[in-house]
Amino acid sequence: MRLSQIITFSTTYLQVRYLRYLSVKKPSAFARWQKRRLEKHVKRIVKHSSYYRNVLSEKTFNDYPIINKQVMMEHFDDLNTAGISLNRARVLALMSEQERDFSPKIGTVSVGLSSGTTGNQGVFLVSDHEVAQWAAAVTAKLIDFKQFRKEPITIAFFMRANNNLYESMNKGKININFFDLLKPVKENLERLMILQPNIIVAQPSMLRIIADYFDGKTLPFELKEVYSIAEVLDPVDEMYISERLGLPIKQVYQATEGFLAASCSHGYLHLNEDVVYIEKEYLDAEKRRFVPIITDLYRISQPLIRYRLNDVLIESQEPCPCGSCYTRIDAIEGREDDCFVLKNQANEMITIFPDFIRYAIINADAAITEYKVSQNSATDIIVYLNITDDDFITAQQTIHQNFADLFASYGITEYLLQFENAIPESKNKKLRRIERML
Numbered sequence: 001m002r003l004s005q006i007i008t009f010s011t012t013y014l015q016v017r018y019l020r021y022l023s024v025k026k027p028s029a030f031a032r033w034q035k036r037r038l039e040k041h042v043k044r045i046v047k048h049s050s051y052y053r054n055v056l057s058e059k060t061f062n063d064y065p066i067i068n069k070q071v072m073m074e075h076f077d078d079l080n081t082a083g084i085s086l087n088r089a090r091v092l093a094l095m096s097e098q099e100r101d102f103s104p105k106i107g108t109v110s111v112g113l114s115s116g117t118t119g120n121q122g123v124f125l126v127s128d129h130e131v132a133q134w135a136a137a138v139t140a141k142l143i144d145f146k147q148f149r150k151e152p153i154t155i156a157f158f159m160r161a162n163n164n165l166y167e168s169m170n171k172g173k174i175n176i177n178f179f180d181l182l183k184p185v186k187e188n189l190e191r192l193m194i195l196q197p198n199i200i201v202a203q204p205s206m207l208r209i210i211a212d213y214f215d216g217k218t219l220p221f222e223l224k225e226v227y228s229i230a231e232v233l234d235p236v237d238e239m240y241i242s243e244r245l246g247l248p249i250k251q252v253y254q255a256t257e258g259f260l261a262a263s264c265s266h267g268y269l270h271l272n273e274d275v276v277y278i279e280k281e282y283l284d285a286e287k288r289r290f291v292p293i294i295t296d297l298y299r300i301s302q303p304l305i306r307y308r309l310n311d312v313l314i315e316s317q318e319p320c321p322c323g324s325c326y327t328r329i330d331a332i333e334g335r336e337d338d339c340f341v342l343k344n345q346a347n348e349m350i351t352i353f354p355d356f357i358r359y360a361i362i363n364a365d366a367a368i369t370e371y372k373v374s375q376n377s378a379t380d381i382i383v384y385l386n387i388t389d390d391d392f393i394t395a396q397q398t399i400h401q402n403f404a405d406l407f408a409s410y411g412i413t414e415y416l417l418q419f420e421n422a423i424p425e426s427k428n429k430k431l432r433r434i435e436r437m438l
Helices: 003-025 027-048 050-056 069-074 086-099 128-142 185-195 204-214 235-245 354-362 389-408
Strands: 109-113 123-127 153-159 174-180 199-202 225-228 249-255 258-263 269-271 276-282 289-296 311-315 328-335 340-343 349-352 371-375 380-385 416-420 434-436
Touching (some): 027 276, 086 109, 128 249, 204 225, 225 235, 258 289, 340 434, 380 389
Parallel strands (some): 153 199, 371 434
Antiparallel strands (some): 109 123, 258 269, 289 311, 371 380
16 A cells, blocks of 8 residues: 555544444434535535536535436446546456456556446446545454454455455455455365465355355364355355354445445444445335435545445344444345235235245245245246255245245235245356346
């Protein structure tokens, strides 16, 4: 890191720690800080982004349009403040993916691609200054230095693609090691044994493989933290991994759109409301399920103002024992377009949230430790399991009844439930337990 980045890292780290203190001891003071930060940041964006300057300079914050990935890509050249064209950014990002070398930048700006699980791949930009801010926020929220005392912090980080963003955490006693998911699993596991990390960060699907590899063995190293990223952490996966690795699984809700949430010291997931300002588009009458609309309070190179994600979050109704006023999340339920949609007897389209589908499966039989459910047409649903033949027969009967009860409560009678005792591999290596293919 250059001196300017070191200064940025240090000041951001101290600020995140201080805001954490405010969130516990002085929530009203934190709310005032957030409001001032939002106003100041948006004014700065309007000044530097021609997209916002030309269209929105006279509007109040609530008048700003809600955008999504499609809008961002359509207006990429005018929206970003780094003067980088979409074509130039995409060429560099694709070259990095193909060559598996993620170090090249355009000037001081790193370029990357989203995983493409919500359609076409998006392109994202992050400056060296923002990289330092991100690294500081992640370090402040995830690394408890008291746990490690004088020993180095060795992190095994599994991702589809590396980025300068992640490499930026390599400093001092922190050593982050990128594990390429496109490499053979055996090779990654052998390297993991050699590295002997005390922190593992990976997708639930990869964590299951690691858990299976070490199942019944004494770990030859002391593992202190395991973080789940990139995929929805399903309860069956959380229990399976935790039992075999011998410690609770924490979560990091990180997307190309930003560092959105992280588990607190008590293991509960909180929105990072010191990093992103979040509006909640509630989807249910109880006002628990919502789609987050985010405004990043730090990013300038590719600003995010009222950016609507495609995820459904479940807000907790209980205060967190950690004391923070940051919104506590009970679960990241999945993508909004993975809600099942079926017609009831009144010919109305009924939305079934993934959580209800999930529990119709996992509550059916204790033998179910893996599953996938897909809605492939207006009426056809396929349940994929991975259990013994005898358990498969029993589980089918109970799952049939659970779905019958669930759908009956919505007046849904027209559906076809099919079963297969094999789980298909995801095309993009990203596990989605519940998926609507329509």
